[in-house]
Amino acid sequence: MTDYALEIEHIPTVGNGEGLLKVRTGEFRAALAEPSLCALLSAELVGFSCTGEAEYTLHGQPYFPRSPRAALKKGVAVVTPEGALAGDLSLTDHIRLLPGMLCGKKKAREKAEALCAAYGFSADWTAPAGALSAGDRYRGEILLALLRNSEILVLCQPEAALTLLELEQLSAGLRKACQQGKTVLLLTCRTGAAALADAYDALSPEPDDTPPGRLDIAVGSVVLEARNLTGNGLKDVSFEARTGEILAIAGLPGSGKQALLDILTGTLTPKEGRLRLNGREINDYSVRERVRAGVACMPGTDRDCGFPLESVSVRESMALRRYREPAYQESGFLRKGEMGRYAGDVLTWLNIQPGEETSAENRRRCALTRETDGNFHALAVLDPTKGLGEAAARDIWNRLITLRDERRAVVLLTSDAREALLAGDRVLTLYRGEITGAFDPAVTTEKELGLYMTGRRQGGEERFDEE
Amino acid sequence: MTFTASLSLFFAALLLGALAAAIAGRGGRSLYALEGVMLTGGLTGVLLSHEPAGVSLLAAGGAGAAAALLWGLPLLRYRRNQVLAGIAFNGFAASGAMIAAQIIGGVSYTRKGYWLEIAGENVTVFLPVAMAALLIVWLLVHHTCFGLRLRLCGQSPAPERMGLRVRVVRGFGLLLAGFLGGIGGLSALLSLGGGWRMAWGVGGLGYAALALAWAGKYGPFRAFGLALLLTLLYGAAAWFGAPESVQTALPILAALILLAIAGRKRPAEERMEV
Amino acid sequence: MKNKGFRSFGRSLLCLCLGLLLGAAVMIAAAWLTLGENRWETVWREGLLPLFTGGWREGPLALLGRAAPDAVLSLGISLAWQGGIVQVGGAGLHALGAAAAMLCASLAGLPWYACLAVSALAGGLWGSVPGLLKVKLRLREALGTALTAWLAIYVLQAASTMIAWEQPAETDLFIPALAIAGVLALLIWLGVKFTVPGLDLRVLGVSEKTARYAGVDTGKTAFWALCLSGLLGGAAGGLDYLLGGANQLPDLSLALTGPGLHGLAAAALAGGHPLGAVAAAVAVKYLSLGAGTMNGAVFSPEMGEAILALILYCCAAFALGPGKGGRKA
Incomplete structure (x- = not known):
């Protein structure tokens, strides 16, 4: 009997390390891996797929769950940014379904609140899960896993739903859980997140945080101008994209980036507000007319791009x-x-x-x-590097920067604060459809940006996420 | 058959069908096979119509449940193609009913056993059964753990991850839906009157009931209201002496219009489908 | 590409075989319940043998000609299928087309091609109703087409008391029917594959969002797809009448089984491919003609419908469907 709670051998890493991951019982450990590897490991740990490459050992016993249910029975709970909560049900409803709760509303609530008090979490118990932010849903799923008494908690890519600061707060609670015998494995592709754990293994090369090189050119005239865009979840959004700059708009999932892209593409009409391209109103332009006028847009998923x-x-x-x-x-x-x-x-x-x-x-x-x-003047891209590895992401950034150097205007809509800081020349933060601040990436840290992505506003210190 | 009797049978059929579609819908599957489920259940019930009403109803429900599960078996885990499966199942049920009728050597049935004496009035048993089903469905879906599980199955993008036995929960949902649908089918067959033939199925009432469930966003009481509305229309057509096919076509037209009006509002379970 | 084609062909074949196997099981069950002795021999001699050979009875030309209406109907369904649109109202369109052609032929005495045009028009008009509702009110086409089909059949049933049915004057239209089906299949295949509206339709089939980002007018494309599929469905009904395939004013018995089911089964077997749909329609007609030659005293004439329904069910269960086929959850 080893004292390792979870061992994974022969992980298909791309030439980095021996592909070995060992987590002791009661340890808060992280693994730094490319998004595809994170997804693979979490899918195999939860029992959705089995490629047969990696070998899993749980408390010295081979572990190959055939279904998520089997994984949960063995005490392994996996949380992914895609989530599994039902849109209309509240967190309390989800807790009522856990084994041993017997569907009691009061009992569920009490146990959940006791747990929150013990670990310093907070959550909205009564709102439908669909109305919660991606971060709250992610935290809610962690609570569910803890209430389920799962021994091993696998958190996959929390940075996709939470900011670095939120993750830091979360890790304090997780550490407390570890002290009481839980084991936490954090699968992440970000050094900042991995460093929050007690120790981390690098299954992929550590990403370096030097911004990709770019020409030092003067910012030119306004190409794309959005004024007071309102409706479809947006509230009075205004921005200007100029030639020779990448304007990054950073917002967590659900903050309105998708609506913004749709408005720029022309598949969605805002209730109010105007769009101008080189001083010309393009509000009434159809999708095709916009392409012809010189607005290029790249949707966030391959399917939307037409690559199935x-x-x-x-x-x-x-x-x-x-x-x-x-x-x-x-x-x-x-x-x-x-x-x-x-x-x-x-x-x-x-x-x-x-x-x-x-x-x-x-x-x-x-x-x-x-x-x-x-021939285009302005480009809007949504989450262009989501799910890509570091090298591929850098390749995309370099392409965006090349376009910027060719004096086009680029609007980079992203949920990743790091991407906004590395690739952007100017960063705006978006929170629940509102622009909360403007930043210069050279003097801004990721944590600071995260603060504004979760509700702080420039010019006022009130926070909006504690309604 | 008196006017009110035929109305109440029609109403019970629509309501039970809509409730069946609502339960299946809550579990994340649209019961396109409702027509076939109702026909299967109805035929079984009709064949046993000389037995006590309880036996006939239970048999109808049981047959309907088996039919619904048969349709849903490949769809329990993955959505696959529920529309085509439903159309295929309806076709199979209709032809199967005729094959069965030939084997048995004709179907003879009676409406005699299905009446109750309530406060001096002769009421069809389907009316209290449908009202009880309405209450039970409401309680079950909104106030029990099973309802929560069912809704989780329908709404979560990955219900397995919540530790649910998805196939079992959905299977039970379909069984229940089929049970109600089967009884509704019996009521529908009894309401459809003299010239009815096996090949007609339940005359499109299954599709109309499915449309009602959708238009009512799977809410049982909304389904009740809409079913009442359609029954009034059916009754009005009969009152003015419309031919029988027009009388049944009118509620179908109304169901189409109701669904078109409610088209933009969709239940959460269905938003998952797109 | 080739590989993919072969795989889907193999899958269709598998569905066909599985459906036939299940159908054979139903036949054996039926024989078991009705016959005392010689069950196996009867199943073979009176059932399966005619099922598999009966289609040849009138020769290949008659088989192909009789398959033409089903082929045209399944072409209509396949066309909508390419755009991810589920057209399940084939029965209603077919019935309307047949009735329109009958009225034109018997009342107005129009030549066959004029009758065909009128029936196509009738189908197109009726098919555009769910199209319009889908585009304007976001009605889901799966139920929209089904309900409109029921309505059409109800209306015709109500009219049956007023109109006397007349068989078409005996005309030998197998070759024109076959030519029409072939030309339509080729046109639709070329149109879908090589024209701009065809690509619009296929992009819409990927997903509505993709199509909107690609600048496709999704509403217009969906409307025309449903309208054209209605047109073809109506033409199928007209053709069926002119070939002598329909012998009474359509009634409700055609709503659940019959031509609608055949067209859908053919389209599903072909996976929505227009050329494949014609081939699949021939196979479907072969089976249904064969089923008609089974011993009616032992096996109900509906046995063929049951077998085709089982084949369609297998196709659906194996995820051969428009657009959203085998996606998870």
Whole structure:
């Protein structure tokens, strides 16, 4: 009998370390890994998939759960940023369903409050989970795992739902839980988050925090101007994107980035507010007219970008935004040859081998190239590096910076404070549809930015998340 | 059959069908097979219509539950293609009913056993059964642990992660839905009158009930209200002496219109589907 | 690409075989309940053998010609399918088309092609109703098409007391019908694959959001997809009448089984591919013609419908569906 609560061997790391992860009972340990590896490990730990590569040992016994239920029975609870809470049910309702609660509303509430008092957590017990912020949902799921008496808590990519500061507060509570015999494994791709644990293993190269290099150019004229955008979850959002700068707008999931992108793309009309491109009103422009006028947009998921590659071929995906232009169609008929040639050119240019088009990294690169190839003035991208590894993310950032150096305006909508600071020339924070501050990335820390992403406002110290 | 009797049978059929669709919907599956479930249950009940009403009702419910589970078996864990599965099941139920009828050698049934004497009035048993079902469904879905589990199954993006036996919970939900749907089917077959033929299924009432459940956002009392509205329409058509097919078509048209009006408001379970 | 095609073909074949297997089980069960002796032999001689060979009885031309209406209907369903739209109202469209063609032929005495055009128009108009409701009021098309189909059939049933049914003047239309189905299949395949509206439709099939980001007018595309699929459904009904396939004014017995089910089964077997839909329609018609030649005293004439329903059920359970096929949860 070893004193390791959880051992993972033969982790498929990409040439970093021996792929070994050992967590002692009562330890708060972190593992630094690329997002894809985090997702793989959490899926295997929770029992959703089994690739057979990594070998898991739980208290000296082989551990290969066949379902999430089996994993929970063995005392392993996994929390992921995607979440599993039901939208209409409150946290109390979820707690009532835990084993031993017998559905008692009062009992559930009491136990939950006792737990919160013990670990210093707080939560909204009665609001429907759908109305909570992503961070509150994440914390709620941790509470559920603790109330379930799970011995081992695996937290996957908490940085996707929580800011660094929130994570720090959370880790104090988790440490208390560890002292009472729980074991916590934090799977993260960020050094800052991993360092919060007692110790961490680097399964992937540690990301360095030096900003990617960029030309020192003067900021030019205003290209894209948004004034008082209101509606669809946004409240009076105004910003200006200028040539030669990357304007990063950082907001946690649910803060309104998606609505902002939709408004810029033209798939959503705001209740109020105006959009101007080079001084011209583009409010009434359709999606196609905006593309022609020079607004390029890259949605946040591959599916939205049109890269599922099921019923639409690669070459059609590559021409998705422009297949109505004369270059790709002749009186209604698609010029498939042209499309194929263009797709081939892009793949060659990006140095993508045939058969590798479908990797997450290459899809993103293809999407970005597709949107930015041609004559455009302003580009809006939503979470361009979500789920990508460090090297791929840097590649995307460098591309954005190249565009900026070519004196285009880039709006980078991101949920990642680090990305905003590394790639942005100017950072705005978005919280519940409101702009809460403007920052210079050179003199701002990630923690500070996180504070404003969770409700603090510049010019006033009131916090809005404690309603 | 008196006018009020036919109305109450029709109403009970719609309400029970809508409740069945609502329960299945709460578990995250749209009961497109309701027509087939109602037909299966109804036929079983009708075949036993010479037995005591309780036996007939229970048999109808049991057959409906089995039918619903049969439809839902491949859909318990993954959504797959519930629409096509539903259409296929309805077709199978209709042809299966005719095959069964041929094997048995014709279906003869009676409406005699299904009446109760309440306060001097002759009332069909389906009316109290439907009202009881309404209360039970409301209590079950909104005030019990099973209801919570069912709603979690329908609303959570990954209900397995909450430690739920998703297949079991959904399976029970479907069984219950099928039970109600089967009894509703019996009521529907009894209401449809003389010229009814096996191949007609329950005359589209299953689809209408599904539309009601959707339009009422799976709320049992909303389903009750909408079913009442459709029954009034059915009654009005009969009152003015419309031919029987028009009389049944009118509620279907109304269900379509109601669903179109409610189109933008969708239950949370259904938002998960998109 | 080739690989993918083969895989989906294999999956369709698997669904077909599984459905047939289940159908055979139903037949054996039916024989068991009705017959005392020689059950196995009867199942084989009176049931399965006619089922698999009966389709040839009139020769290949008649088989292909009779399959043409089903092929056109399944083309309509496949067209909507390409846009991720579930068209399950085939029965109603078919019934309307048949009735319209009958009225044109018997009352106005129009030539067959004019009848066909009128029936297509009727189907198109009726098909655009759920299309309009979907676009304007966000009605889900799965239930919208089903309810409108029931309505159409109810209306025709109510009208059946007023209109006398007349069979078409005997015309040998197998070759034109076949040509129409073939040309339509080719046109739709080319249109979907090689034209701008076709790509619009396919992008809509990926997801509505993707289509909106790609600048596709989703409402218009969905509306025209449903309208065209209605048009084809109506034409299928007209063609069926003109070929002598419909022999009474449509009544409610066609709502759950019958041509609607056949068209849907063919489209599902083909996975929404227009050329595949024609081939699948021939297979479906072959089975349903074969089922018609089974010994009616032992096996109900509905046995064919039951088998086709089982095949469609297998397709659905194996996640061959428009758009949102096998996604999780």
